[in-house]
Amino acid sequence: MALLSFQNVSKTYNGVTKALQDVTFSIEEGEFVSIIGPSGAGKSTLLRCINRLVDASQGTIFFDGKNVTSSKKNELRDIRTKTAMIFQHYNLVDRLSVVENVLHGRLGQKSTLSGAAGHYTEAEKQEAFRIIQEMGLEEQAYKRCDELSGGQKQRVGIARAIMQHPKLILCDEPIASLDPKSSKVIMDHLKTINQTKNITCLVNLHQVDVAMKYSKRIIGVTAGKIVYDGPTDGLTKDKIHEIYQSSDHDLITDVEECV
Amino acid sequence: MQKTMDVFRRRKLTYTLVFLAFLAIFAGASIVAEFHPIDGIVSFPAALQWIAVNLIPDAEAMERLPKILSELMETALLSVAVTVVAAILAFFFSLLGANITKVNGFIKRIVRIVAAFFRNVPDVVWAMLLMFSFGQNVLTGFFALFFTTFGLLTRAFIETMDEVSSHCVEALDATGANFIQKVFQGILPSSLPGITTWVLYMIETNIRSSTLIGILTATGIGYLFDLYYKRLDFASASLVVLSIVVLVLVIETVSNRIRKVIL
Amino acid sequence: MNETVALSAGISARPSSAVNLERFINRSRKGKIKIGAKSKSQLAIKILVLVLLGITVVAFLTFDYQGIDFGKAVADTLHNIKTVFLEPRLTSDTIGGVLYQLLVTFCLGTLSTLIGAVLAFFCSLLCARNLAHPVCVNIIKSVVAVARAVPNVLWVLIFAVSAGLGSVAAVVGLTFHSFAYLTKAYAESIEEMDPGVIEALRANGARYWQIVCQAVVPSTITSMVAWTFMRFEINFANAVAMGAAAGAGGIGFHLFMAGSFYFDLHEMGLLTYIVVIAVVLLEMISTKIKAKVK
Numbered sequence: 080m081a082l083l084s085f086q087n088v089s090k091t092y093n094g095v096t097k098a099l100q101d102v103t104f105s106i107e108e109g110e111f112v113s114i115i116g117p118s119g120a121g122k123s124t125l126l127r128c129i130n131r132l133v134d135a136s137q138g139t140i141f142f143d144g145k146n147v148t149s150s151k152k153n154e155l156r157d158i159r160t161k162t163a164m165i166f167q168h169y170n171l172v173d174r175l176s177v178v179e180n181v182l183h184g185r186l187g188q189k190s191t192l193s194g195a196a197g198h199y200t201e202a203e204k205q206e207a208f209r210i211i212q213e214m215g216l217e218e219q220a221y222k223r224c225d226e227l228s229g230g231q232k233q234r235v236g237i238a239r240a241i242m243q244h245p246k247l248i249l250c251d252e253p254i255a256s257l258d259p260k261s262s263k264v265i266m267d268h269l270k271t272i273n274q275t276k277n278i279t280c281l282v283n284l285h286q287v288d289v290a291m292k293y294s295k296r297i298i299g300v301t302a303g304k305i306v307y308d309g310p311t312d313g314l315t316k317d318k319i320h321e322i323y324q325s326s327d328h329d330l331i332t333d334v335e336e337c338v
Numbered sequence: 339m340q341k342t343m344d345v346f347r348r349r350k351l352t353y354t355l356v357f358l359a360f361l362a363i364f365a366g367a368s369i370v371a372e373f374h375p376i377d378g379i380v381s382f383p384a385a386l387q388w389i390a391v392n393l394i395p396d397a398e399a400m401e402r403l404p405k406i407l408s409e410l411m412e413t414a415l416l417s418v419a420v421t422v423v424a425a426i427l428a429f430f431f432s433l434l435g436a437n438i439t440k441v442n443g444f445i446k447r448i449v450r451i452v453a454a455f456f457r458n459v460p461d462v463v464w465a466m467l468l469m470f471s472f473g474q475n476v477l478t479g480f481f482a483l484f485f486t487t488f489g490l491l492t493r494a495f496i497e498t499m500d501e502v503s504s505h506c507v508e509a510l511d512a513t514g515a516n517f518i519q520k521v522f523q524g525i526l527p528s529s530l531p532g533i534t535t536w537v538l539y540m541i542e543t544n545i546r547s548s549t550l551i552g553i554l555t556a557t558g559i560g561y562l563f564d565l566y567y568k569r570l571d572f573a574s575a576s577l578v579v580l581s582i583v584v585l586v587l588v589i590e591t592v593s594n595r596i597r598k599v600i601l
Numbered sequence: 602m603n604e605t606v607a608l609s610a611g612i613s614a615r616p617s618s619a620v621n622l623e624r625f626i627n628r629s630r631k632g633k634i635k636i637g638a639k640s641k642s643q644l645a646i647k648i649l650v651l652v653l654l655g656i657t658v659v660a661f662l663t664f665d666y667q668g669i670d671f672g673k674a675v676a677d678t679l680h681n682i683k684t685v686f687l688e689p690r691l692t693s694d695t696i697g698g699v700l701y702q703l704l705v706t707f708c709l710g711t712l713s714t715l716i717g718a719v720l721a722f723f724c725s726l727l728c729a730r731n732l733a734h735p736v737c738v739n740i741i742k743s744v745v746a747v748a749r750a751v752p753n754v755l756w757v758l759i760f761a762v763s764a765g766l767g768s769v770a771a772v773v774g775l776t777f778h779s780f781a782y783l784t785k786a787y788a789e790s791i792e793e794m795d796p797g798v799i800e801a802l803r804a805n806g807a808r809y810w811q812i813v814c815q816a817v818v819p820s821t822i823t824s825m826v827a828w829t830f831m832r833f834e835i836n837f838a839n840a841v842a843m844g845a846a847a848g849a850g851g852i853g854f855h856l857f858m859a860g861s862f863y864f865d866l867h868e869m870g871l872l873t874y875i876v877v878i879a880v881v882l883l884e885m886i887s888t889k890i891k892a893k894v895k
Contacts, residue, residue, distance in 0.1 A: 130512055159514035170509035174527045176638035183523060187514020194515065195522035197636070204634040208626055217625040223638040243513060364715055367708035377769045384763030415660035422657040458880040460838060462845040462853065463873050466860035467685060471677035476664045530646055546752040553754060553846050567758060579755050586750035599645040
């Protein structure tokens with residue numbers, strides 16, 4: 080059984096804007112899938128439907144054998160703890176330390192009070208430090224997050240995601256605000272997590288070259304519809320044109336260089 | 339060249355019109371309020387003279403210093419206590435009124451209306467109202483200041499929380515954190531500098547307001563001033579003013595320091 | 602595939618022994634791992650919160666409650682609140698008379714804001730760091746800080762010594778405090794100006810007043826107007842209070858008479874509602890004007 084499956088999912092904002100239209104696909108455990116498409120195509124909405132930061136208007140989503148769309152409070156909390164998320168703008172609590180932000184990954188599994196008060200077990204803290212070290216941030220562990228660079232902040236974001244022990248990591252444009260060097264570091268980390276910890280990754284990207292380099296399967300989204308879903312090799316120039324609805328030659332040369 | 343001349347001429351015209359408008363408002367308001375500018379100007383040197391004469395407390399006034407200081411102490415304690423209690427309640431109340439944490443739009447609107455009500459009912463009304471039931475008690479001043487402070491802080495906290503980026507709250511949502519965890523791990527740490535600044539400001543303001551309330555309700559430092567003032571014991575009255583000035587300046591300096599470290 | 606293997610190897614080849622990591626972990630005396638940021642600001646907030654809570658506890662312990670029956674007092678208060686806010690009624694005056702009193706209060710607020718603003722404008726030119734001599738700046742700023750520290754009502758009463766209780770003392774007293782408040786605010790707006798503008802005009806050989814009229818006023822007018830309206834709102838509220846506490850006339854005096862002389866809670870309620878509505882309207886108008894000036 081697939082880890083995640085979308086069945087005819089649609090989303091309309093305010094009853095007018097159609098963000099997703101009749102989306103159907105499924106993802107197996109351990110896959111690393113990139114979703115590409117122009118901005119405003121509905122990539123973000125698609126990702127947020129999975130952990131219900133956005134509620135789908137129609138259709139059903141199954142995750143890990145559970146119906147996400149109909150789940151109630153506690154079930155939803157459970158689903159959210161198993162699906163970590165990484166954001167374009169890192170979404171850290173800037174005034175807290177790196178460790179505290181990483182430990183936020185445990186909040187979904189903790190009691191209300193100890194979570195609110197920031198009381199974590201020694202084992203949890205030890206683990207947080209281990210993950211921080213994996214991300215190469217041990218020297219920054221006690222720094223406040225507003226003192227970090229963009230690349231470092233995103234690594235904190237990844238650490239927070241790993242801290243959740245998720246089955247699936249949703250990455251919403253993880254490198255859109257980063258320079259090329261930091262982007263490579265972040266993508267490499269995601270790939271490593273996917274391979275060594277067997278965590279499924281679903282990554283929104285708008286750089287076609289990066290998507291082709293890191294994933295074996297690509298989903299192309301345009302105007303809320305899936306227009307391509309298949310192996311990276313099958314993504315032809317024409318398909319890319321169709322996804323980006325353009326005949327921009329720069330786009331094509333980029334891809335050719337990379338392939 | 340022609341154009342720049344126009345700009346300058348127009349600016350001159352605007353300045354003249356604004357000046358005339360102000361003059362008209364001034365004249366109209368003076369008539370309605372029965373304010374005589376000459377009397378105002380005359381009162382000025384007289385007041386300065388009063389200050390000069392009474393600024394240095396005489397021996398009799400110095401004897402009253404312990405009494406004044408003890409009332410001043412109570413005023414300071416009162417202002418801090420009012421502000422702290424109001425701030426704690428306003429924090430939880432403003433959670434219902436901030437866009438980022440609201441339960442729903444209806445409750446949000448109610449919260450904002452309630453806050454506007456408490457903020458805008460003059461503290462003198464609360465003071466007189468409470469005089470009937472609490473009498474000349476320290477609690478009269480406490481509650482009179484409390485209502486206004488609560489209203490003001492609720493609005494201020496709502497604004498502070500609305501400025502907190504919704505990003506970090508979204509991330510906590512995604513980890514499965516519940517409402518209370520989001521508040522204490524995300525919103526509180528992010529809005530803490532704003533909240534502290536407001537709390538410090540309100541402590542300072544409340545010291546000044548409590549003087550007014552004290553005069554009305556015959557309690558605290560305000561009462562002491564009123565007493566000396568009405569007995570025409572101006573030297574002692576001026577000592578009261580001086581002590582308030584020193585207290586406010588000390589608090590202002592301390593809170594400026596704290597603000598610098600926190601931000 | 603080869604590439605990814607190399608990748609993961611590259612990352613996991615980092616030193617990862619527990620001993621090595623321990624170097625970076627701070628522990629409390631009991632050996633627990635600390636997680637808070639090591640920053641002055643965090644510590645300052647913690648200390649501040651503890652001190653303020655401590656003072657609050659001390660305050661409640663040392664207050665002289667004079668053995669008041671708290672429950673009864675609260676019940677009475679609630680009853681009075683009910684009378685004031687749910688049964689407002691006019692008994693001693695016509696609605697026209699009350700509205701005229703409101704106008705008087707409005708005029709008291711207008712006068713003190715207007716005079717205070719004009720004086721504050723000239724004074725702020727003398728105490729903005731980018732325009733005036735440092736000695737002058739420090740002297741004026743200190744004087745203004747002291748003037749601000751004196752509560753409004755005390756200024757009014759001080760002026761009442763010579764002018765007698767009434768609108769003259771109220772206006773001058775309120776003006777004094779507004780002047781002190783606005784001088785500080787205006788000076789800060791001027792100090793936030795882009796230094797290049799003044800420099801450019803100076804380089805052109807512009808005279809002092811030319812700089813003021815052509816550079817300072819246009820670039821600070823927005824924030825000055827905003828501050829002035831904010832002060833006007835405060836002054837209106839203060840004018841109500843002065844009417845009550847210093848016999849300055851207007852609706853505040855009316856309120857004071859209803860509350861403290863005739864014990865007419867119904868009338869007090871109606872007057873309160875009128876004041877609240879006026880303040881809310883003022884707030885709305887000033888928000889609009891502020892938006893327009895921007």
